[in-house]
Each structure stands twice: as C-alpha cells, then as structure tokens.
C-alpha cells in the first residue's frame with residue numbers, strides 16, 4: 001500500500017517508472033526476466049523498503065544466554081527488538097534520510113545498487129522466511145500495475161495520503177485512502 005501512496009504523492013516519478021517499464025517490456029507483460037533491466041523500479045522498491053519500513057521493530061527475540069554486544073551486557077531471557085527503522089534512518093549512512101529519493105540507489109552508470117544496509121526482512125538465522133516470495137510478488141505487482149494503469153487520486157480526496165505518518169502498531173501501514181486506477185490505452 002505504501003507503494004501506491006508514494007506514487008500518488010509523486011506523479012512525476014510514476015511517469016518515470018512507466019516509461020522505463022514500457023520501453024523495456026514493449027508488448028509483453030512484465031516478468032521476472034525484465035527485472036535486471038528495470039533499475040529505476042528496483043531502486044523505487046528498495047527506497048520503499050528503506051524509507052517506509054513495514055516492520056519498524058522487526059519481530060521480538062529472546063536471548064538464550066548472557067551476551068556481550070558492543071560493550072553492553074544483555075542477560076539471559078531478555079526480550080530484544082531490532083530497530084530496523086533506525087538502521088534505515090541513520091544519517092551516517094543515508095544523506096537526508098527522511099527524503100524519498102530513488103536515485104540514492106542508482107549509480108553513475110544508471111545501474112541499480114542493492115544495499116546491504118536496507119534490511120526490511122531482518123538479517124541472520126531468523127530473518128524473514130518469506131523474503132524471496134515477498135520480493136518477487138512486490139516487483140511483479142508493481143511492474144504490472146504501473147504498466148497497465150495510471151494511478152490517480154480519488155476526486156473526493158483533498159490531499160494525497162501522508163507519507164510521514166500512518167497506522168503504527170506491529171506494522172507501519174498508511175492510513176486508509178482511496179485511489180483511482182485508470183487503464184492505459186497502450187501496452
């Protein structure tokens with residue numbers, strides 16, 4: 001849902017992604033084979049993962065034994081949260097971290113640069129078991145929706161959905177919003 005909320009806020013970005021997808025896929029439906037040649041779409045998805053972390057505090061874990069970590073003593077049976085949001089907002093890594101900018105993930109040659117510091121699925125032995133499935137679904141959903149439809153604001157909505165606030169609980173999701181999907185003539 002964040003992807004659609006972002007596209008409503010940045011119509012120019014939607015056009016950039018549409019151009020890239022339609023140029024690369026021509027008359028075909030976007031598939032995983034096209035992904036490599038869609039650097040802006042990949043950068044868009046990575047920026048969504050970074051800027052709008054779905055599970056800001058990951059899942060809780062519990063220490064099975066006393067642990068020393070970076071000079072801190074963590075006793076056995078302590079509940080631990082991994083602050084993924086903080087990793088994604090660290091100004092030592094990310095310039096102007098609150099800004100949504102897909103171009104931070106694209107190099108001078110126009111290639112997508114995957115980042116080990118974007119970790120919406122966690123890391124390590126207990127990281128998300130559904131990561132590959134989720135990544136593929138998100139890519140296919142977006143490539144196909146952006147190619148087939150223009151994503152437009154609902155005429156009854158005064159403002160696009162906010163990106164700096166949402167429903168915060170276990171997951172961070174946008175407040176509910178309406179969207180109009182207008183079928184595109186070509187493709």
Ligand code: HEM
Nearest residue numbers: 054055058059120121122123126127128129130131133134
């Ligand atoms: C955008 C989609 C998703 C995000 C952002 C996400 C994120 C996460 C995160 C942050 C964790 C905790 C990792 C940790 O503690 O280090 C997790 C765990 C998990 N996720 Fe996902 N997830 C997504 C989709 C899915 C899907 C589609 C499935 C199943 C098909 C799934 C199944 C699981 C399971 C079973 C765990 C627990 C793994 C364990 O404790 O060993 N997730 N996920």
